[in-house]
Amino acid sequence: MGGKVSCTLGEVKNRADFVLYWGGNPAECHPRHFTKYALMPKGRFVPRGRKDRTMVLVDIRETKSVKAADIFLQIRPGKDFEALSILRALVKGQHVDEKQVAETGLTLEQLTDLVDRMKRAKFGVMFFGMGLSMTRGKHMNSASILTLAAELNAYTKFVAMPMRGHGNVTGADVVMRWTTGYPFGVNFSRGYPRYNPGEFSTVDLLVRGDVDAALILGADPGATMPQPAIDHLARIPTVVLDPKVTHTSRLARVHITTAVTGISAPGTGYRMDEIPLPLRPALRSPYPTDEDVVRRIHQAVAEKPDWMAAGGQTTTTQI
Amino acid sequence: MSAIRLTLKEQPGVPLETEVLSPDALADLAHDEIRSLPVQLGKRRRRLDDFFEIEGERSDEIEVHGDLSLLKWIGRGMSRGRLTIHGNVGMHLGAYMTGGSIEVHGDAGDWVGAEMGDGLISVHGNAGGQIGAAYRGSPTGMRGGTIVIDGSTGLEVGMRMKKGTIVIGDTAKDFAGLQMKGGNIVLLAGAELRTGAWMIRGTIISLKPIAMLPTFRLARSYNPEFLRLYARFLSGLGITLPCAADEGRYDLYSGDVSVPGKGEIFVWQPAEAAASR
């Protein structure tokens, strides 16, 4: 059933002689990914740094990252899943028809060459960005590249990981997993955690109008989400915690200004490879931290009568 | 024994979870007991009669009337009886069911018949995605039974299904038959992209041309014998599968070779089209 085979970024720095980016533009979106972690640094087993690595970039258009690549494969928009399927087949020595490759905008020769290079690598890594994970196919596109990496381990050492953006979104995954068992989209309405992406994910909840109040913190959906979702946020009582008065604040009932994470609010942040790092603020904020405000809201809620019906502390039949 | 009849009298403001609307839960209950059954409105525990006018008792035949688009888990895990819905219905209809039948005169939401073991679900309108699918992380979706959707459906129809039949009357969105392990999906009006992706085993039959993944190979073109038998089974559900040689032939594609899998996709080529190719 595939899998998720990954490593911390230092393993890439020290060992990777094959580095592939798919659907991402690190030169502009993660500028130090090349220089500090994955491409340029001299590593323990790649002593010449960049010279010891082959870099392949797969994207639908030429970005600034192309300059850093040894090989650029320009794929036709929306054909990532097809290309990854072909690669998985080729890795296993399956025949794929030249004609059928054409729809991806790439040639069989290019993909065969890519597979050869992957298998020849001593340590290969594939990073993938939102150009893969947010286009048609979405989670199945991510699953495809993760599975390709897992399967390559029959031939050599290979790993894959997403290029997470958005500051500490990785931390949100990590924290939710240990507290609830699930990485995101967790519903507590029956008193225990439940998970079903598509059902309990925010855009779906808002577009369908399934929620009747919202607390938004560390995000500005009013600027980024589809209009029907924004319309619903404006319809229901919304509370925003943010260092700025945001688009979402303007359509909210309540806005509370908070200190800026990492600038004036201390704590922990997770790197995209799930390594925790301490945040060391240089400034003192005139505003309270998100942590503090959330705790205060929680205390205020806890003083109200508990809605939860008294009953057992456990259940063996989850719905 | 006459049917229990429920009519929605108040639309919930947020989704309402009503797994109690199932013959197994109602069949042995008196009227008052049915009325007081718990339902879940968001975080609030409410009574069934807060939302429904209820007539009848002690029956495994249930009729529900009204727009139930926000009602989830109707028929969850049911093993017997008959559930008829006059109106639209929300997510997880008949999930985990092992027997009995559900008929919907309207549209249904996502996850119809998810991980079902046996029984029959027919939806006369459209339905959402993940019909007969496996829930996240589960190795296996539908293990038996039949789902017939007259209209169109969303993504990932029959994901990881192992046995049973799903028939879709109008177009299915992407990833129909995703990671399929067995059973049959019949697409009367074709599908959008990536049909049969990651397919291991099982059969997809499309009566309209579909976009094939590059990791499926055309194996042969013929009128397989087993389809004649299968057509007989489908005709019992009121569905006609063409299989006479003079009407046309089926192109058989096998894949998904990226797995590599041994799934089969049959695409119907009517006689004229077959001749002009």
Added chain:
Amino acid sequence: MSLTIVDNATCAFCGCVCDDIEVHADEHKIVAAKRACILGKAWFLNHTTDKHYPDALVDGRETTVDEAVQVAADLLDRADMPLVYGMSNITCEAQREAVALAERLGGVADSHTSL
């Protein structure tokens, strides 16, 4: 005015979370972020200790944090199906509190990951 120098400060702007930044700050603002990339530099230098925004707003009216906290608690507690969403640009400690609050509220906790 003397500068505070934070060695090995962590940049929380993107998922790289580089932790080798040398941040120079006076009491008012950050004046330098050595080793940060162009995005990180812009982020560090964009913040000051000024009060650009009101402490809190309720229905567009400026108010105290205490009052806003009470109103927020009322609105969220009253809901049948509240949502707690975002959690990208906050610390893990705040995320932990946000999950605890969602649990107390009987709502949904979700992050950017679901997009």
Added chain:
Amino acid sequence: MLRIVGGQVYDPAHGIDGVVQDVCIQDGRIVENVDAAPTIDASGMIVFPGGVDVHTHVAGGSINFARAMTPEDHRRTTAFIRSQTNRAGVGGMTPTTFATGYLYAGMGWTTVNEAAVPILSAKHTHEELRDIPIVDKSCCVLLANNEILLDLLEAGEMERAREVVAWQIWASKAYGVKAVNPGGVAAWKYGKNAEQLSEPVDGYHKVTPAKIVAGLAQIVDDLGLPHPLHLHCNNLGVPGNLTTTLETMQNLDGRRAHMAHLQYHAYGGDDWSTMRSEAPQLADYMNAHRNFTTDAGAVLFGDTVTITADGPWQHLLYKLTGRKWGNLDVENETGCGIVPYTYRPTNLVNAVQWAVGLELLLLIDDPWRVFLTTDHPNGACFWRYPEIIQLLMCRDFRRDCMAGQSDKALSRIHLPDIDREYTLYEIATITSAGPARALGLPRKGHLGVGADADVVIYDQDDDVARMFGHPRYVIKGGEIVIEDGDIRATPEGRGLLVRPPHDEQIEAFLRPLFEDYYTMSFDNYSVEMERIQQPEICDCIDTE
């Protein structure tokens, strides 16, 4: 204050075997006597010291990775519903942190040792440990594939290696040192393994698994750590690995070591089809060599998820099972692999594994040196310990369990010939007194004056599994936390640490190496003391 009256007390550390006597508690400790205290009438009940788990995986990057991989298990397992007392959560193969505390306490365990912590993500482990309520917690830091250490061993710089280890223990706020597949995980970084004890590790000329083991054991003794080297041998799970295990133990040459989950290291045969139990041979060796303790790593039939720093083994298991595979290599230090697994009685290999865990527990004659574990969640989930206790105490039950097994399976195991049945006194030893002593925790695992008031009270019940699964009362630090299955209180547990002294100059040596090899700042590497909940720094000891 509390007085427990009239219970049959089992306190092996003081030789008390079912004597009816009172237990008195004040200020979280056991005391000689208390005046006018509330009492628990324990007449007809059994009183044990709180359970101690010497080897489990409950917090940190690996188990948290496994949680994300197994939503299907979370859905079907026991869920915890939020109340005024407890947080929400799920149990199952990889319980959430809060649920972990409730489940351990719920069966009377009050101290747990998380057995595998990379330094690089130790902050994460401690954040999770902080969210495991009720129980006290210690952890072991993974060092046998740490490349800075391996380089020092290669160069023969033992003294400096010792200083580095001391620094690393404190940097990770650990309690002990763990070695996993020495050299093999480092080799796995290039897809290789270390299968021969005396062959150099891939990428090295002199360092062998044998040298890593001996070197670390020596360092742990030199530093006087209260818990000996916690050792997961090479070739885990592989048929015929008994040879490796015995060689490893001989190679230790009289030094102390805790041999982790020996069940996985006691196999004969040449391949999967000829695999057989060599538990008697290993038990004989254990019986004759008192420098070792071990835990069973017992297997129970059913679904679980396997999680280990042993990356190569997990890749093999993924290939064997075709199920999901997770892997996370940690720069310069270690790795981890995750594969869901179902142990089936009809599977010959699984049948042998099931028997080996029990055979070791029954054939190692000194209960002070073999402890009850399942290497949670690898062999089974920790909340199934009561089933193992029943298997140990009831020979007939064991026989019933074997009734359905094939002659072929029965010919590969020794369990049918073993008549021993554990007494309650021995159960108290392998679940509490023994592991507490092996961990070097003087206030745990007994009910003498000065001990932590961690006490569990069971109703007498002929159904052993039910009795141990549902204690009547569990008392942690003098507070009643569980009563009749209800969670009554959820106090914070303590974080147990050691701080072996080290030469301050060692940082000057480490810093430049670190800057070359790692991708984070050296100054951000250590776990800050503020992250440890109720820290208690335990004393190092004289191991001479």
